[in-house]
Amino acid sequence: MRSGCFFHFHPFLFFKDYYHKLNKCLININYIKCRRFKNLIQYMKTDLKNILIIVTGLLFLSLPTLAQDDTEIPANVIQNQKCFKCHGDKFYSFFNESQGKQVKERMNPYFVFDSATFYSSNHKSFICTDCHSSDYSNFPHDGNLRMEAKFLCMDCHGGDDTYAKFNFEGVDNEFHQSVHSSRHDESFTCWMCHNPHTYKISARNTENLTLTIAYDNAICLNCHADIDNYQMLTEKENPNVLETHDWLPNQKAHFANVRCIECHAQTNDSLLVAHLILPKDKAVKKCVQCHQSNSILMASLYKFQSLERRNKAGFFNASLMNDSYVIGANRNIYLNIISLVIFGFIIMGIAVHSVIRILKK
Amino acid sequence: MSERLYLYPVWVRLWHWTNAILCLLLIVSGVSLQYSNPEYPIIRFDIAVSMHNIAGILLTLSYFVFVIGNLTTSNGRYYKTQLNGLFESLKKQFIYYTIGIFTHAEKPYPVTKDRKFNPLQKVSYLAAMYFFLPLIFITGWGLLFPETNLTNVFGISGLHLTALLHGIIGFFISVFMFVHIYFCTIGTTTLSNFKSMFNGWH
Structure with missing residues (x-):
């Protein structure tokens, strides 16, 4: 099964990244609002000292939030990192349960993708599973997954x-x-x-x-x-x-x-x-x-x-x-010839006319 | 015959010579670009491009001066043409230019206070100013902004058609310039019409 829901709910691919950010932002705001409101009601009843502590505390709490906003990593980058961890390098390692030890393997070079190139490409805001099956999130990947037909340009852009x-x-x-x-x-x-x-x-x-x-x-x-x-x-x-x-x-x-x-x-x-x-x-x-x-x-x-x-x-x-x-x-050879002929006649006409004018003066 | 007429007010003379210089610059740079040859450049390519673009933009501005001037002053009346009897008058003037001028016949349409142009002049100026010039402005600006061109006109690139039309009209305007300058020598003396365009008096 493809993870096709993204296309159903959000046909405008360019807004995908924006949508994720907006969702996260709304959740953060609601959470902080509830917490602040609840805390304030409870402690307002005690004393000013406690209120000051709360205000100071909230200020400190808000600082990391602000800092986080400035350097916020897009949601798709976080999700894609799970894939790039193996598919972004020549080697990948995993814990082999059968052998009971950590194993390092070579990645098929045709399945290696440079994350920096991906994030400067047209599809940079995509999550890998927007186009690939969400079952790829399981490791080891099911061998049948690669039999699936891939999306083509016109599937989304047509x-x-x-x-x-x-x-x-x-x-x-x-x-x-x-x-x-x-x-x-x-x-x-x-x-x-x-x-x-x-x-x-x-x-x-x-x-x-x-x-x-x-x-x-x-x-x-x-x-x-x-x-x-x-x-x-x-x-x-x-x-x-x-x-x-x-x-x-x-x-x-x-x-x-x-x-x-x-x-x-x-x-x-x-x-x-x-x-x-x-x-x-x-x-x-x-x-x-x-x-x-x-x-x-x-x-x-x-x-x-x-x-x-x-x-x-x-x-x-x-x-x-x-x-x-x-x-x-x-420039066209025929137009060149026609223009030269016309121009020649004009010059000739002027020459003949002026000579006769001089002669008949 | 010897009565002097003040036919060319200052704004007309200023516009005329501005127009003339810009047209000459456009013709020379246009020919240089059209027949660009790295071995025998008339004007260095990049200079010719700038020259053509600047002169083209200035000529468009000067054209508005001409149109507004003719709409707001009495100069516009000289361009008014009646279709009735036009062909006959053109024929008369043509016969004068091809035969009468050599036999020293009377001018069929001498210059008066109310008639600055003979019928042939009038028709050729009308064609040049109100047909060819607007067309060359439209195509010229179209080439400055290639995205404004139709992408496909009956299977041919709109940009190519615009360029083709621009070149053809440019050619006709340059022919007009040659004929116009030659006919200006047909005055009382060879240089009298040129002098008139400097001092305003015919």
Whole structure:
């Protein structure tokens, strides 16, 4: 059984952490109020000295409460710590009752998650058992638990207005048209690229485009430059990315300044990040598609940068210094010719007209 | 013929030259950006971008001065056009420019106190000021704020269409500038119209 109640009662995942804090806070307030009220009534009847003692005592009692509020650890962190205790390290230890002694074992590296990365990811406010069975709280874990189907992105994000701006339906639609979906069975899910324990949106929040590019490209390279991950999905030999891109001048500069998807995915303005990964032979290979008559970078990568710079620098200043727009995107060879012809006729007309004017003066 | 007319009040002249300088800056920087070539830059790319953005914003402001000026002063009357007989008058003026001017024929629509522009001038100024300029402002500001663009227009990126339209209109405005400057040489003397735009007297 999944611990699905969270989703039933609190569909807005972002408010989950807030909900826990609020609950705890209300319980604390009620408890303190009752205790203070009861104590005051009882001791008011005795003498002033006792009241002073109570007031002083309450003051001392409240200090730790205040201090605790400042450094309060989110409820999910406390709960998740039970999991991270083993799954956050290479080793874990437990008391083996059969052997009657403490045992230290190696943790399967694929089940190790860095808590710091998790708590900076999109799902940082989650409790592990929000997505995994609550039965995992028992140790040793029941072997059948791993047979359970896992949640997918659309299970939570699909059809929810809260996430409308992310256009998950559009992403899902593009993904199903992409080579990732069409050339693999349904075991190729969003998680293949977006690890739910670590993934965080980058393009939308970027303050440094280079880091965003590196982050996004690392997602691709996680399989395309790692034979183990690659062969989880195919028997084929993993092509060497450096060799397949050896035609690219200044390869290093391109890899550092352009995301893989700029050339390997079909751009779509309605999506923040294109997900329609194209077959290899349809990838952008002509320099001119990016340089000068570029339309790809402007519609994806630099669109975010442009917005981000303006947001960061403030409306007016950044509008004036907005150099992230890749000019030349609307350059078109036919329009160039037409404009040159029109311009030629105008200049010729002016020349002829002025010569006749001079002659007939 | 030799009667001097005060046709260009100070605000019109100030607006005109501001407009002219900004348009020239926009054309030069726009061409430099549109045909950016790292090997043969007309203006260094980053400078051209700033120049284009600043001049574009200032031109928008100056356009409001023009519109408000025409609405609140008598200058607006020169732009009023009647469709009745417009084609005939345009034809007359066109024939004058292509034939009459060389045979020293009488101007069909000489400048008077109430008629600053001949029909061809009027129509071209109306098109430039009330059609092309607003369009280039809308598309230009759209490119400054890419998120305001339609994401998809019949399968084509709205941003690309905006950029395309901006470039095309920019081209037509630059053609207008060339023709306009040339036609300004058709005065009593070659430079007389230019002088008028400085001293206000025609």
